[in-house]
Amino acid sequence: MNGNLRVGNLFGIPFYVNVSWFLVLALVTWQYGSGLAAAFPALGGSLPWVLGLGTALMLFASVLAHELGHSAAALRQGIGVNSITLFLFGGLAALEKESETPKGAFQVAIAGPLVSFALFGLFFVAGLVLPLSGPLAGIVTLLAYINLALGAFNLIPGLPLDGGNVLKSLVWKITGQPHKGLVFASRVGQVLGWTAIALGVGSVLGISPVGSIWTLLIGLFLLQNANRTAQFGTVQGRLAGLTAKDAMAQDSPVVEVNTSLREFADNALLAAPSAWRKFLVADETGLLVGTVLVDALKQVPREQWADTTVAAIMESAGDIVTVGAEQPLMEVIKTLETRKIQALAVIGNDGSLAGLLEKTSIQALLQRSPQAA
DSSP states (O other), rough: OTTTEEEEEEETTEEEEEEHHHHHHHHHHHHHHHHHHHTTTTTOOHHHHHHHHHHHHHHHHHHHHHHHHHHHHHHHHTTOOOEEEEEETTEEEESSSSSSSSSHHHHHHHHHHHHHHHHHHHHHHHHHHHHOOOHHHHHHHHHHHHHHHHHHHHHHSSSTTTHHHHHHHHHHHHHOOOOHHHHHHHHHHHHHOOOHHHHHHHHTTTSSSSSOHHHHHHHHOOOOOHHHHHHHHHHHHHTTTTTTTHOTTOOEEEETOOOHHHHHHHHIIIISSSTTTTEEEEOOOOEEEEEEEEEGGGGOOOOGGGEEEEEEEESTTTTOEEEEEEEEEHHHHHHHHTOOOOOOEEEESSOOEEEEEEEEHHHHHHHOOOOOO
């Protein structure tokens, strides 16, 4: 969470603000305060900027409500929400995982814009029925249309916007392949990003009457994130249908618990002197029971190796993360990333130890796999 400051919890969800948020807060406060000072000259002293700050905070509260909408939809599906962060270009709800169905993905994606449209209706009706006038009436009207714009902008059908996630879910539903929806929506997001960049550059150079420096920055943000999701979607496609056993090391470092240290040394140091420095240990039935380091051989005098088994120097397998051999490889990758580990043990359908799976073996598999259509 580099550059993010934790400010508390919202319904049990960690809430952060990025340092860039304070810059936007200051700019929005100044813009709104200046507008109020010009529209209502009777406001004296610092009051326009105090009201501007209040309006800016209400704006970001609306963005926060938008992200809480996504979060609520995810939580209803049993998907955890790791955090909500406000930053330069709005907000982000970091979900624990993706929805398992296109319908679920659609519900999470559309929930944010629906909250924004609901807030538009709330502020719009409040402006009509409440006896407001002057600056307060102007602020309520402004908040109504800001929420309308927030909901509408996010429905633009390109990732990383909510509309892109809606598009992804629709393509997923049609094709039955989540990665195809992700790649398609990302490509649309790339087009949108380049378009915004072109308009922004044109505006800065005085060529285009449409756009601004903000259009350029938003375009860069859209393009960067769309590129990242397109790459991820491509990887998903290449790993579709593959399981943990497909990426398992062919020469997995596995040794039987009753093997003598002499046999272990011959196999580990002579047969494969540079391959592995740590082995998984299985019992006579094939179950994982521990691990053993090659360097642990130094604890036992050489003349005792023939009469000493691996069981004497092995360590517990309690800290070894395991996955099933038939577990989808994408889920295995998520486990590696979530646990921040480089390798894990693969267990066969009969419960026996099948082998070792490392991050590097997944990378090698990706290099061998043909490009997905």
